[in-house]
Amino acid sequence: MITSKHAKIVFTILSIALISIPIPAEAEDPLKSHHPLPVFELEKVITGWLEHSGYKVSRTPLQMGKVQLKAIKEKRGWQISLAPHSALATELQAKCTAEGKPDEAQLKGLRDHIEAYLSGNSKANSVETEVPRQFIPTAVLSQAESVVCLRAEFEDDDMQFSGFIVDEDGLIISTAHGLKGIEKLTVILSDGRQFKGDLIKIDLRRDLAFVDIKGKFDSYIPVANGRNLLGMGEQLYSIGCPINLGGTVYTGIINSPPRRVNGLPLWQVDMEIHPGSSGSPVFDVQGNLVAVVKGRYRGTDSVGFLIPFETIMEFAKD
Secondary structure, X not given: OOOHHHHHHOOOOOOOOOOOOOOOOOOXXXXXXXXXXXXXXXXXXXXXXXXXXXXXXXXXXXHHHOEEEEEEEOOEEEEEEEXXXXXXXXXXXXXXXXXXXXXXXXXXXXXXXXXXXHHOOOHHHOOOOEOOHHHXXXXXXXXXXXXXXXXXXXXXXXXXXXXXEOOOOOEEEEXXXXXXXXXXXXXXXXXXXXXXXXXXXXXXXXOEEEEEOOOOOOOOOOHHHXXXXXXXXXXXXXXXXXXXXXOEEEEEEEEEEEEEEOOEEEEEEEOOOOOOOOOOEEEOOOOOEEEEEEXXXXXXXXEEEEEXXXXXXXXXXX
């Protein structure tokens, strides 16, 4: 039963638009093309190539999953714009100058690198979707301290889950599957502290659970501050404990309209999801809570399903 201390936690369609980087009138047209890669993957392909070439790269995340990159090396500079063209494709605009003049050789080098990656002949082909720290928006990274790992112990086995603290008194949301019939529940905070967890509410239909730990906590993710409507191709970030690695961040995109399973909606995402990820909070680029990781499609670790914010709200209010 939820006590009165928890009563306070009661909670655009993506319009895909292209970004243009201003180009001086005297400059030649930038490289402009479409590529069958989501923004986050094409961004890492390009960033890896630039950094390997000695450039210092800076990144500016924009609304609706768009990204701007700038890279500098001596007297040569890049301006790159990435925007979702469709769920799994990206519009790329790029400009490179050397001493103030367009550098066509560098543009061709970037084009050749992307084509090599797409053909499978590039060393950069084995791109992981675990996000390097420099790619994580600060608003997302600031939520990491509120994410916890849960270890559920049974008579002859134990299981690992993820979850997140939602109020200062230590109320935690996680997924419900695998928690029924547990004998002992341990909650591990981001700083390594461990607490005994009490399962106080479980909803197997919505696949959500409340776990309580005793204490006062400065870092938490208020459920009321979440966001419901998401758009196709929108970039999201999950923070959880996959394969017992607490605080691991993965990124992905919405690649399908909501699907209904047992009468409830689920978001389908192109995102790595490993054992232990269930219960991970999912955020947009502004750090708003938008979903909880439910699991993955059997046989793959890159097609995942998320419990949407509206279901989290319904669970919290009941």
